[in-house]
Amino acid sequence: MPAKSHLLLTASVLSLTALLASCGRTAAPAASTAADSVLTVLQPGNATDAQLEAQYHGHLITRTPTFAVLTVSTDGARLAPLSTKVKVEKNHKVYRVNRGKGQSSQTASGSGSVNVWGNGSVNVWGNGSVNVWGSGSVNVWGNGSVNVWGNGRYETIPQNTNVWRQVSLDDVQAPERVGGTNTTVAIIDTGVDLDHPAFAGSFTNSSTWHDFVDGDSSPQDEGDLGSGLTGHGTEAAGIVAQVAPLARLMPLRVLGVDGTGDVASVAAAIVWATDHGANVINLSLGSDEPVTAVSQAIAYANSHGVAVVGAAGNAGTEGLDYPAAEFAGQPMNISVGSVSSADAKSAFSQYGAALELLAPGESVYGPAPQQRLASWSGTSMSAPVVAGGVALGMSVGATASQAAAALITTADNVNSVAGNSAYAGKLGSGRLNLSAAMTSLGH
Template identity: 40%
Template structure:
């Protein structure tokens, strides 16, 4: 290993990217006071089976809440963490960003990830969302691995009425690294279902079209083809961030478990568990000796389709926080000795949170439960700059 709520009624949803939340209700359910419901431990929900279907929205009793339509995006995006005071985040996220010392990190990285390309291999992205205006890559780099075309829009679903996972992931990346560029790659349908083949194809596309970081907020059964795709990305010097999963187990899900390998894949890939704003591990987050790092992943405000925003929870949303931190570093003239070593340094500069999680860590050695601890973006930037 690299060193270093049940708050709403539950409803059944299709399996999706280790996030465990429902980012968006159907359009008719939007509006002030509308709520987004979480999935429960429904016995009909299965993770990937031999056919290679991936599980997303994995087991875990997690809530997500709509805050209603906000009209002009600027009325919701009302807080600045970046130098200069330009709004780039939500007041709801202040405690989470304080926890990882994001404001201090952004001051150390004044380029704010400028022009660093982060591929979001997911359900697609709302290409017209005001929060993402000016933050997307050239359309020639966009891809839909399901339809095999160049329109990776985050599409509504006719089955569960829940969609917007990829848009929420992208929205968090640009809050952490406001000048980064999002490459939208659709590899999962609106319900968060897909195959390891579609994920692998999305990863390969991102590598070939200039991604420097690839965010994969998805879980699967152990699959050699997906592992090989991540390894190909690593061999090309591309960082890959992965979600630990939301089953509340002491075993990190695949493909995230692969990031602990002592090879090039392990060097460039890193996985994320989710913590609350007090640094306690979310009750549904996976943990254990294959967990590498944790980041805020509970009730984070982010973009959702239609120009709206919502609070979302899951390791799916801790993962883009790591992606954003990597983008901050890649946007700067960081030390040459750390070329190819940035994922390792995220772990090496993390904050130990064992004391805040004594029920889990008591009697255990460091790294056995919570990996390297909590992302400390300031310490990370201080070290690699």
């Protein structure tokens, strides 16, 4: 596992004040300052932004009624007043694409060699660009259903047929069932290929986009596929689009080409997504340690009815990456691990008592930069499968907590699958079953 709101005039003013107070603010998001530390102030009260910056010797990044985040230098961190309301933590390159011994691997169409993160071999299957987006495009019917299945095959990307049948997506996407309409999923990642034809008509208004790395409004997935973690965010967005093709995607860039990002960027992106209409936030990224700024941002999202889905991590060890490790017992949030096509825990997937759900995460195909198609493996791929599932649930009227509960409680138990017995009690409720979840929600 690689994120940026009457009868008397007095009554009107008070209403407006209350509305603004309930929203967060990301202060003129700029490029990541790569400051040494991030400082989280709980309950900042009535202090102005300038007063906070002066008091804590830092630069305000984002602020809500319940917390404020500032970046500070090492010297500034030493000067910060000691208080239980103030937490100073490392900022620079704390977050990363969920990488470990297995890391996120990729296989891409096109000419040339492709670097694979991990020990797998490179399989470049074709020369030149491969464009499946013309004849395989989504056909949205007039009644709001989506026709992407033909003769038992997923026509948009046939390579994913077995992946999607594993979670019963073929049943969910039957005519007149569920497509994810009227929902928005924020992809907080390396950015998204904004020009890929796979996303035509799928993005939110560009006024909701932001690049927290470069400090602009173009969260493009930069670099060359096969170099660094380029394509990671595009893949995550593409997976959500396959599961919930009628959902809108909000691209937010918080990770660089190397797949790492700062705490300040991730926290600000979560607040930004919440204030700009996201219903679901996908975090295919993680940290080795809990971070107050990000935990507070997620709590803020939850307080506005936004679900957050986090990848478990790819080190193959017990215990999850953060923030996913904190999601157990949080009804709007889901931690996600990976299974193989046979429902066995993926060798790279982290596990533990805090894990809540499993989803396919091996060789999942999706759009890649330069109008290409790529296959990735990792819990970073499992998380957007579930994020898309939450969007499906919310599209039929479920709240974030209701949709999350439906996915978790209807999962297929996989404890008896060969190889899984060693992880009893540490694989969550099982492998995602989208059809069962939608049925439990009355659809």
